[in-house]
Amino acid sequence: MAVIAHPARYKLTANEEYALFSEFKAHGGQGVEVVTGSHSAAEYITYGAMAQEFGLAASRGSDFHSPDESHTDLGALPLLPGTLTPCGSCWPRGCARPSDNYPEALAAMAQYFEVHPENPQPRLLKQAAALLQKGGIVAVPTDSSYALVCHLDDKDAVDRLRRIRQVDDKHHLTLLCRDLSELANYARVDNRQYRLLKLGTPGPYTFILEATKEVPRRVSHPSRKTIGLRVPDRKGLQLLLELHGAPLLATTLIPAGETEPLNDPQEIRERYEKLLDAIVDAGACPLEPTTVIDLTPMGNGGDPEVLREGRGSVQALGL
Numbered sequence: 001m002a003v004i005a006h007p008a009r010y011k012l013t014a015n016e017e018y019a020l021f022s023e024f025k026a027h028g029g030q031g032v033e034v035v036t037g038s039h040s041a042a043e044y045i046t047y048g049a050m051a052q053e054f055g056l057a058a059s060r061g062s063d064f065h066s067p068d069e070s071h072t073d074l075g076a077l078p079l080l081p082g083t084l085t086p087c088g089s090c091w092p093r094g095c096a097r098p099s100d101n102y103p104e105a106l107a108a109m110a111q112y113f114e115v116h117p118e119n120p121q122p123r124l125l126k127q128a129a130a131l132l133q134k135g136g137i138v139a140v141p142t143d144s145s146y147a148l149v150c151h152l153d154d155k156d157a158v159d160r161l162r163r164i165r166q167v168d169d170k171h172h173l174t175l176l177c178r179d180l181s182e183l184a185n186y187a188r189v190d191n192r193q194y195r196l197l198k199l200g201t202p203g204p205y206t207f208i209l210e211a212t213k214e215v216p217r218r219v220s221h222p223s224r225k226t227i228g229l230r231v232p233d234r235k236g237l238q239l240l241l242e243l244h245g246a247p248l249l250a251t252t253l254i255p256a257g258e259t260e261p262l263n264d265p266q267e268i269r270e271r272y273e274k275l276l277d278a279i280v281d282a283g284a285c286p287l288e289p290t291t292v293i294d295l296t297p298m299g300n301g302g303d304p305e306v307l308r309e310g311r312g313s314v315q316a317l318g319l
Contacts, residue, residue: 031057110269148276
């Protein structure tokens, strides 16, 4: 049996991991080994989902080397020990799980928080904020569409977010801020740029700005050293940002191979509940993208550049 062993140890980007699994399957690969002690609970879930997507068997432990000696197989291996019972809800492709010594996080589904769109319940969003602090990935409604968010300073969470979204490190992640008071730590802004930002925040705009050294390299654009900034006009998300106490990294929730973002929280639950830590349901979003404006030319005396017209009015900004 041909197996990818210890995939997290290769330190690949999300895009490189996806390419590895794709090439491995194309050349007859059969399984992926997820080894106890080497991966976090979140990585169990992520690699399990990738194994499922590519039709690979999955294993927690060194079971591919000696399947008769261990009771921790999670793959469709020959001669599975009799102590195993089917676990179709966790790995639908004929997988199995041990009766004990199994990470609870792997079998758990995403927590689902139904919050009022105008009067969001703090007690529910406090739970979502706690999951983010622990490195979780949460689906949240914004003033344009649903997005995936994670902690800015958690490398493992950022890498996992990219894997779920299936984008590489060239994909621009967006910084969600509660207000402009958080801006100085993450972006260089002059007076002209700041006046324009005040006109468009909070609101359905994404502003491209020069990133400061406080922004980890993994989340700024690799060649331009820029960052996308949003101050969303959505009460539930504003409260979540307040409770989290720091900006969040975000990417629009567009499934791989599709062009439109998801807007139905129940559909997000059906498709992603085994990959996410939580889903915040505050009803449907406008389902219209943000207007993207590049403010970096203003730093050299130039004019802002509208990269995409969306829900935010460019006329309201005097452009």
